[in-house]
Amino acid sequence: MNTVIITGGTGMVGRALTRHLLQQGYTVIILTRKVPETTPVPGIRYALWNIQDQSMDVSVLQQADHIIHLAGAGVMDHNWTADYKKEITDSRTESSKLLVDTLRRHPHTIKSVISASAIGWYGPDSEQPGKTLPEGFSEQAEPDTHFLGETCRLWEKSIEPVRELGIRLVKLRLGIVLSPSGGALDGFSKTMRFGIAAILGNGRQVVSWIDIEDLCRMFLFAIEHDEISGTYNAVAPVPVSNKTLTLKLARAMRGRSFIAVHVPSFIIRIMLGRKSIEVLKSATVSCKKIKEAGFIFLNPTIEAALQDLIHKNI
Numbered sequence: 001m002n003t004v005i006i007t008g009g010t011g012m013v014g015r016a017l018t019r020h021l022l023q024q025g026y027t028v029i030i031l032t033r034k035v036p037e038t039t040p041v042p043g044i045r046y047a048l049w050n051i052q053d054q055s056m057d058v059s060v061l062q063q064a065d066h067i068i069h070l071a072g073a074g075v076m077d078h079n080w081t082a083d084y085k086k087e088i089t090d091s092r093t094e095s096s097k098l099l100v101d102t103l104r105r106h107p108h109t110i111k112s113v114i115s116a117s118a119i120g121w122y123g124p125d126s127e128q129p130g131k132t133l134p135e136g137f138s139e140q141a142e143p144d145t146h147f148l149g150e151t152c153r154l155w156e157k158s159i160e161p162v163r164e165l166g167i168r169l170v171k172l173r174l175g176i177v178l179s180p181s182g183g184a185l186d187g188f189s190k191t192m193r194f195g196i197a198a199i200l201g202n203g204r205q206v207v208s209w210i211d212i213e214d215l216c217r218m219f220l221f222a223i224e225h226d227e228i229s230g231t232y233n234a235v236a237p238v239p240v241s242n243k244t245l246t247l248k249l250a251r252a253m254r255g256r257s258f259i260a261v262h263v264p265s266f267i268i269r270i271m272l273g274r275k276s277i278e279v280l281k282s283a284t285v286s287c288k289k290i291k292e293a294g295f296i297f298l299n300p301t302i303e304a305a306l307q308d309l310i311h312k313n314i
Helices: 012-023 058-062 082-105 147-165 184-192 212-224 242-254 265-280 288-292 302-311
Strands: 003-007 027-032 044-050 066-069 112-118 168-174 176-178 196-200 209-211 230-234 259-263
Touching (some): 058 082, 066 082, 082 147, 112 147, 176 302, 184 196, 184 242, 242 302
Parallel strands (some): 003 027, 112 168, 176 209
16 A cells, blocks of 8 residues: 655645545545644544745655645635735745755655646747647647746746656646636636626637546556656646636536626736736647556546536535
């Protein structure tokens, strides 16, 4: 039985991934700032770490085989003030630094590190910097020069030194994650409950998404396949427009009893401020590399994903 350390284990992806790993027979150690007094779920343990103090319980490094690194402040959780933008970046780079420095200084049994990144690395489709495949941006594309592109560049750079320690490194650039609990779909579905399908802007912007179950399976795939390393886009094979996603979700949730409404771009900019850039950006991202590595999607289309999520009561 393998043991996996997870950073960011209390977030949406972390919680789903923990459940998935337990179902597959893994033991999970969650790094946290506060260890709970009781652990009601068999197979889960907790260990202390503190990113600000750059300290952690080093004993877990000799009790685990793999690290899944998800830690990072939520990109859409708050307004992008200067302070919060710094927190978004620092929470990722400083947590990576803590892992790298601790692995460098202490004995460990870690075979691989699977680190999250994001498709915020890529710029908008209209500019197409480094867009080399008909399917969309490949992993070789240069990072966007705006905030999220630079954040992703620093994020990936910060975890890269684990390679120098002889540890296999896989970086998954996560697309928009569709989950029955929280995340992007929660925002889409809120207005649906009132019978309103809110299409953002002109609705033509491409959403490169991934179902939470396929994402969890991809992390496990990265753990269990020693032959893969480097960067992979974690997106489904068939991206869709914002309008298509919204209308298909509306039909899945409410049949025909809804009204489609376009929310003008200027209102979105007023409501979301700088975050609106990402909401209105069109980014077509390719999953060709991970498919060629042998990964098979359970929910490759938005129809399959939404049907699965409806059964899970989104």
